[in-house]
Amino acid sequence: MSVIRILVADDHTVMRTGLCLLLERQSGFEVAGQADDGRKTVDLAGRLMPDVVVMDIAMPHLNGIEATRQIVSRHPQTSVVILSMHSDESYVLRALKAGARAYLLKDSAETDLIQAIHAVVAGKSFFSPGISRMLLEDYIRQVQQKGVEDSYELLTTREREILQLLAEGKSNKEVSSMLNLSLYTVETHRTHILQKLNLHSVPELILYAVRKGIIS
Amino acid sequence: MEPTERKVHNNIPRPPAGRPAVAFRLALLAGFGGVFLLMAFAGIDSLRIVHRIEASNIKSDQEFLKRNDTLERIRADFYLSGSYVRDYLLDPDAASAEAHLHSLKQLRTRIETALEEYSLGLAPDERAAFTDLKARFATYWQSIDPVLSWDSRQRRTRGFHFLTRDLVQRRIEVLRIAGRIGDLNERRLHSQEQSVSALFQSFRQRLTLILATNMGLGVLLAAGTVFYILKLENDLWRRYKEILHFHGELESLSARLLRAQEEERRSIARELHDEIGQSLTALLIDAGNASALVQPGQEDLRARLASIRKLAEGSVASVRNMSLLLRPSMLDDFGLIPALHWQAREMSRRTGVRVELSADDAPDSFSDEHKTCVYRVVQEALHNCARHAHATHVRIVARQEPTRLLLVIQDNGKGFDPRHVRGLGLLGMEERVRYLGGNFHLESEPGRGTLIKVELPLVDMSEPPMKPA
Incomplete structure (x- = not known):
């Protein structure tokens, strides 16, 4: 197994050092570089081509979400793990929309970071248990309050299967080859799933899956 | 700022000299x-x-x-x-x-x-x-x-x-x-x-x-008599103008206070969240790092480190809560609507009240004062719903129109008689709205819930209304 190269971006020096220490301790991980602001992170990501960027949201010059967007669009092979103080859905949703694959709360970084990095390298999403619990609770509360029937029931078995794969971060193409379907069929399924669940994008779909406990 | 404050002190109304009347x-x-x-x-x-x-x-x-x-x-x-x-x-x-x-x-x-x-x-x-x-x-x-x-x-x-x-x-x-x-x-x-x-x-x-x-x-x-009446009329007019003047002064003063308070809250919230929160988190991670270095047989030390981590964890959580309560970071990071969504969720989470927010998710371009005003009005209204009205369902509509921002907050709580009850919270809301040149409208009746309607003009409000250019 090759070494996973990691770029750590956080403007808080003690925090950053702590993170590096934590990562270095793991075998198979290598801290390729450190950055203390968003612009520098984008820069370094371009030069170092790390497998994973561990990214703080609140950073000077360019915030972590914007930096994620730029890195993911320029270097799709790089996965971004957001490490944030913010637990609210609006941050999670925006980070996902920007292309992040994992969202961790800083206070659980010490226990979850290693797991999250392994997950994103394997092409999966990962959320801090605190985050997924919160999203799930909100969802349950909404369903209870509105008394709306669970729209998940509307999906066919095939659609549920595809939903899970998409939520785990697979592309349409990967899904089509995994399920032996044509790319066109997968796209149609995807459109139906989004319609039935009243969602508009894959990040929203991921969030939905987390809320439902389909992925964690 | 300085000269206006001076003026406030110079123009304190004096009682009329003597009583020739x-x-x-x-x-x-x-x-x-x-x-x-x-x-x-x-x-x-x-x-x-x-x-x-x-x-x-x-x-x-x-x-x-x-x-x-x-x-x-x-x-x-x-x-x-x-x-x-x-x-x-x-x-x-x-x-x-x-x-x-x-x-x-x-x-x-x-x-x-x-x-x-x-x-x-x-x-x-x-x-x-x-x-x-x-x-x-x-x-x-x-x-x-x-x-x-x-x-x-x-x-x-x-x-x-x-x-x-x-x-x-x-x-x-x-x-x-x-x-x-x-x-x-x-x-x-x-x-x-x-x-x-x-x-x-x-x-x-x-x-x-x-x-x-x-x-x-x-x-x-x-x-x-005519002479006396004329004199009284004059006095009255002068007094009226004085009152208007002081009213204006008071309004601008309270607006400045609100702004200062908001600024203070923002900076304290940021400080708490970004500095203290980060430091505590760093402490947490370092404690973890340290416990990895603990040699076998030093269980005592490991327990110490675990207790440090626990303490730091609790502190991070409370710092985060405090910071959000002071001023949620979404308000500055993403804008008004995400902050309102957060507040609605937070309210549901804390009190179990069902809060429904309908608002365009389009990115807003409201001025800082507009964002703060709407956010604080909603916050106060939700606070009232939970604390006084004992509502179980609150509906919030925020709509941006070309020339105005419309906000409606309706609850199914126990309501009150607005002619007799006028708390500081309501006054504060009204004041915030009026300072931005908006309309504040409140409808309530015992047993019939409360409806708050706020209309804020979106025309150029970059200049404070008290000081025309």
Whole structure:
């Protein structure tokens, strides 16, 4: 197994050092570089081509979400793990929309970071248990309050299967080859799933899956 | 900022110097009282005088008529007496002559009684004439007396001569004097009439004087009153402008306070979240790193480190909560609507109240003040819903239109009477909205929930309204 190269971006020096220490301790991980602001992170990501960027949201010059967007669009092979103080859905949703694959709360970084990095390298999403619990609770509360029937029931078995794969971060193409379907069929399924669940994008779909406990 | 604050201190309203109003009010009161008393006096006096004049007029008329009547009677009786004398003298029948004589005597008594009656109300200028008249009457009766004892022969021979020569002469004199008395009586009436008219004259003068005084006093009073009213009006206007001015000052001051408070909250929230929170998290991670270095057999140290981590974890959570409560970072990071969504969720999570927010998810371009205003209004409203209204369902609609931002918050709580209840929270909301030139509208009724409607104009609000460029 090759070494996973990691770029750590956080403007808080003690925090950053702590993170590096934590990562270095793991075998198979290598801290390729450190950055203390968003612009520098984008820069370094371009030069170092790390497998994973561990990214703080609140950073000077360019915030972590914007930096994620730029890195993911320029270097799709790089996965971004957001490490944030913010637990609210609006941050999670925006980070996902920007292309992040994992969202961790800083206070659980010490226990979850290693797991999250392994997950994103394997092409999966990962959320801090605190985050997924919160999203799930909100969802349950909404369903209870509105008394709306669970729209998940509307999906066919095939659609549920595809939903899970998409939520785990697979592309349409990967899904089509995994399920032996044509790319066109997968796209149609995807459109139906989004319609039935009243969602508009894959990040929203991921969030939905987390809320439902389909992925964690 | 400095000069305006200076001004606030310089223009603190002072109480008006002294109270001249009390003296003036007393003078006005006395004046009006005087005018009223004078008018009442004039009225009563006039009535009294008119009454007196009327009475004296009637009295003098009656007196005149009575005396005239008495005089006429005397005169008529006197004529008649002449006839009796003549009949007595010329009647050949002794018995009827005797009857005539008897009538004459009766007549004489009657005349004397009438004279006596007339003499009772004698005027000074009549006295001489009246004495004369009485004397003439006496001579007249004296001249008749011897005749009355004549026998029938004497009467026949001398009667006619006496009649034509003595009696007629005396009668003419008596009648002349009686006529004079009649004239005097008439003059007396005239003089009485004159006195009445003099009384009338004096009455007119008095009335004129009183009315003129009253008029003068009234004009003075009116002038004083008008002057006073003008002065009061002036004072009032000045006071009104002062109040307006201070009201404006107060509003701008409170707006500045709100802004300062918001700024403070923002910086404290940031400081808490980014500095203290980060440091605590770093501590957490470092404690983890340290516990990885712990050698076997140092379980004590590992437990210490675990307790440090636990403490740090708890602190991070409470710092995060504090920071969000002060001012949620989404408000500055993502804008108003995400912050409202967060608040709605947070409210549901904490209280179980169902909060439904309908708002466009499009990125907003509201000014910082607009964002803060709407956010704080919603926060306060939700706080009220949970704390006072005990609502179970709250609906929030935030809509951006080309020229305005519309916010509606409706709950199904127990409601209240807005005419009687007006807490600081509501006042604060209204103030925030009004400062941005918006409308704040609240509808509530006990048992019918509460509806808050806020309308904020979106035209250029970059300039504070208190200081036009």
